[in-house]
Amino acid sequence: MTEGTTQTSSRSSPFAPRHPWQVLCAGIASLVLTVGLARFAYTPLLPLMQAQAGLSESMGGWLATLNYAGYMTGALIASAASRPALRLRLYRLGLLAGLIGTGGMGLTSDPVLWMVLRFIAGASAAAGLLLASGMVLGWLVAHGRRPELGLHFSGIGTGIVVSGVLVALMTPAFDWAQQWQVMGAVGLALLVPAFLWMPAPQPPAATAPAAAAPSRPSLSMWLLIASYFFAGIGFVITATFLVAATEKQPALVGTGFLVWIVVGLTSIPATFAWDRIARRIGEVPAMIVAYVLQGLSSLLPVMSAHLWAALGGAVLFGVTFIGIVSLMLTLVGKRNSANPSQAMARLTLSYGVAQIVAPALVGTVAEKTGNYDAGLWLAALAMFAGAAVLAAYIPVERRRAATR
Known part of the structure; x- marks a missing residue:
């Protein structure tokens, strides 16, 4: 796809990003949602869940294990997706999974449902860490921009800060379940730029070299x-x-x-x-x-x-x-x-x-x-x-x- 074709395609959609800052904001928002909240908000909320919801140390460890198992599953699915349109759909599904895996934690006290939700939240992290990174890089390169993935990955640290600050501000007034629900509301706000401004993956160039044999x-x-x-x-x-x-x-x-x-x-x-x-x-x-x-x-x-x-x-x-x-x-x-x-x-x-x-x-x-x-x-x-x-x-x- 040529530069002119890409820009024309971008103008054809009312939601397509028109500036690099929009693309970078989409990438950062996706990381804050799928990693900072869906994956890592569990860390500052774990002591509250142990104190207020009766979560044991062993169950706390198993919930973390299910979260990382979900990430591995999401990573394997993402790595197997070769078509650009499929990667974009998986990315958007990952954003929704992050929202469900975050806000849903505050809607139940059933350990089995917690396990399911932590698995879903873990799978969503692959959308931000793998799929979003590739799409941001591909868009910047296709538009002749200098790749700025260092700024993109700053979304991980930003997400950790956001989850920690939210817990600090909410703990005096909200219990563990309400805090998860507020995290979900913040995730919903992040979903908007992450969903609308993330560009479609760039198709491979016709002259791209074939992948080496395993x-x-x-x-x-x-x-x-x-x-x-x-x-x-x-x-x-x-x-x-x-x-x-x-x-x-x-x-x-x-x-x-x-x-x-x-x-x-x-x-x-x-x-x-x-x-x-x-x-x-x-x-x-x-x-x-x-x-x-x-x-x-x-x-x-x-x-x-x-x-x-x-x-x-x-x-x-x-x-x-x-x-x-x-x-x-x-x-x-x-x-x-x-x-x-x-x-x-x-x-x-x-x-x-x-x-x-x-x-x-x-x-x-x-x-x-x-x-x-x-x-x-x-x-x-x-x-x-x-x-x-x-x-x-x-x-x-x-x-x-x-x-x-």
Whole structure:
């Protein structure tokens, strides 16, 4: 499709985006809805649900597991959708799923329905993280604009901030169910720009090269997959239970929402910062630093019950988790330029499997021990193990490159 054809097509629809800011707003709104609210509002609301709705630690872990299982399902469906029109329909269905999965949580106290809703909410995250990202990038490139996906991904941190601020403002007046319903109302407002301004996916150019045939992963690729698996464990434990672990400390009751807001605020500029660091020292060394820092983010709340430790852990987690995802996908895309989607799919599967397994295990252990210390130790050890695997990757990759 040519530039002129694209612009003509855009003018033919009353809802088609006419400016890059509209496209970027659509992408950011989709991430705030499907990730910040549908997927991550559960984190600051988990302590309230435990205190007011009788949600046990083990059930809290299972709800998180179902959420990440939903994300994996959505990611697999999105990756299998090749036709542009189908991807747009799936994206819009994902927005609606995010709305249902968020607002619906406040309309029932049935644990089985909660499981279904968390699964639906998880599936919706694929719409914002995978489908929206591709459509935003495709539109900007087709219109001769500089790709600005760093700004697009700032929607993840913005969504975390929004969910944390909403909980902080609502807790004195609203119970857990009413807060979920307000989250749903905010999601409905975000649905409007996310639905109307998101451009249709660009069809592939006639001259685009055919995808490379599937190939078996090399040893260096297996090392990246293993390190990303450990990153998935570390991420999901901290992202799910950080607020609940903070609220378990008697001296920190009522500060969980503040910790979550700090995570969001520090994650917004993280992708830009890690890109700069990677340009100076390389992607793999930058990731090793990020892994170690994220491991420390889980240990700080265990080592001290003071607020400074909880906030320090929140800062370290916020500045690292998005950077690790961004750097890893960038690295894999470069080293598998013939078929980057295949390599990214393998990584997504590894990362996702870890996120499905870990929450239920940590929730069960927390119910037996009365705290989340064991889970946070597991998160830290997983990140340190991932850093060690990345360190082993460097000489293996050098040998592979030297033999090519």
